Amino acid sequence: MNSRATKVWPLEQSRRKDLDQFVQACRQRLGAGDRLVTLFGRQEESNRMPGVVVTAIFQDESGELQALHCLTDRDKQYSALTPDFPAAHIFERELWEQTGLTPEGHPWLKPVRFEGKRQGQMAEYPFFSVRGQEIHEVGVGPIHAGVIEPGHFRFMCLGEQVHHLEIQLGYQHRGVEQLLLRRNPMLLAPVIESICGDSAVAYSWGFCAAIEALAGYEVTPECDMRRAIGLELERIAIHAATLSGMATDIAFLQGGGTYGRLRTAIINAVQRVSGNRFGRGWIRLGKSKPFTDTLRVDLIQTLAAFLRDFDEINQLMLSSQSVKARLKGTGVVTRQAADELGLIGVAARASGRAVDARVDLPNQPYQRFPIASTVQETGDCWGRMKQRMEEVDTSVAWLLKVLQEEKPTAAPTKEIGLAANSPLKPDALAISVVEGPRGAVVQAIETSQAGRIVHYKVQDPSLSNWFGVAMALRDNEISDFPICNKSFDLSYCGNDL
């Protein structure tokens, strides 16, 4: 069984192309209903062929990943995809910011994260302004009440009603993609785990899958299964944390306390396996933390106890009148908006859009043990809460089945893993997709003729989803912002890189 979540393409035949031709090919695919997984570019510095390399990855009707690739001249302009296909909006903004290619006619051409020469110019963000006699604007952040990453939110309001929310990010920009090129690729795992620290397992799995594919290395099914176990535990922990935050944001303190302590039980179990509450060290190239039968039984017991208590607090939340009153109908993102904007992950599924890489692009563990993915129809804060509850239930059931039937234990001996001097396939593009707690984490690695990594593109699911928060706020009140934001629970550092 081949993983459908990881794919490698040879690049030699697809070099110089006309940019307009490339964009036209993208347009055709999007018009045919293919899903745009990512679109990105890089500066080609070599004297031989200086220019900009642009790559677009699509998922076609059959579910296969397809790549379009082109090398073009610098500072070119092209007709933007966004007006016809809004899902491309953030990718085209990023492409413009990172390469200087200009998507003409893009309605929203502003920096994504103020990187490169724009660093430190956060005060110069060109906000839209809404005019009118009773119109006022409220700006909050980057530093917010509570312990949370920084981001600036500007509300354009008529009285109490929010007409639009504009979100300015980039405060967390650390230069991740550049850093990844400076290091020995075989030793990147701990750095990858720090890109978005709450999704360390999803990121490290995607990184390892891409490098292993480039090295032609196949991990054992048991190793792959242990990785999936780490990923599902990470999902449960993050969803529990979000539910805790949502309960706290509507002052339902019992929910806040209980989900918080339920998360503790899961991450402490993760620590017993991997040495770290966030699963750092769980996954390394060619290997995955082995665990003994004692730990396997420990995980089963932890999950069983978790499920009982989780169910109890869920029932309390779902039956509480004040929870219903606060969450139902608040922060609605319609199915149509979710589709047009190309939302992914939990946020998409809560609006009825069934996208889940574990189902659409299953790798081995999810082929052998298929996982059920559910959706909600309401697209409101209530829907996003219920979606998380259901996803936790699904993950726990899946884990219990796998842990009981598969018994993917291993003696705590040193797995050898991928040799540090393994050559990578030259002139190739590898892509990996892992359905992390928030949605698909996409990592794309391009190698040179000498087999060196020349581009490492990281794409957190939050990049596509932040606009969903802006949509959710429309026609709501500023006072609904905290619960709307928490119901999405997107990553700032994953967006900012």
Add this chain to the structure above:
Amino acid sequence: MMKSLYVRKSQGTQYIPVLREATPAGFRAKPVIDAQACALDCSACQAVCPSAAIALAPMRIDLGRCVLCGDCEPACPAGKISFSNDFRLASTERDGLTVSAEHPNIDPIQVSGALHRRYGRSMKLRSVSAGGCNGCEMEINAMSNVNFDFGRYGIDMVASPRHADGLLLSGPITRNMVMALQRCWEAIPDPKIVIAVGACAISGGVFAECNEIERRFLDNFKPSLYVPGCPAHPLSIIVGIMDLLGIAD
């Protein structure tokens, strides 16, 4: 109401009675370095370290840089590196964070009489994430949950810098956060302290070499407490603050 009380009873009590005595199972925390000499010219541990935390001759680990990834442990051909679950990693001195075979423990926190008198019964902190990966931020949030419950010691997080006695800094300090961090610091009334949480805040961590980082803030304001980890464990942070302020169990 009855349902709520039932759930309360059924979920039980979750707090850790004495934080200083907690033993976080499996936690890869303090490195333990064996006294045997390294093989001549061996630098295997240094080669795999993602944050340049290891120095040689004699082999030592700077926990201000170390991200506790543990990758050096299997890399050492002599097997002289291991990790214990001792979470007491914090120190009042940056230089006190280095451990070696000769110096196996982090320098103990110097309890300050002045800090104890001023903040020993009430310490309000404003958190600023300046490039953090949400690891330290989630652990800072966890300090107030029902397990760790740091409020019982009079330590608390506050929303407004105006209400704060100090700054809890996480992240390596990105250029894009320099101005916001400075303004938040200025908004905290004197007297005030800085606590650096996690390898990123202490040294830049794995991002130390990035051009996108600008750490001059810490040249001007020396932290009163350094709490290593990646992320820092809630126990390391809370017990570190308790030790700094002389707060009893």
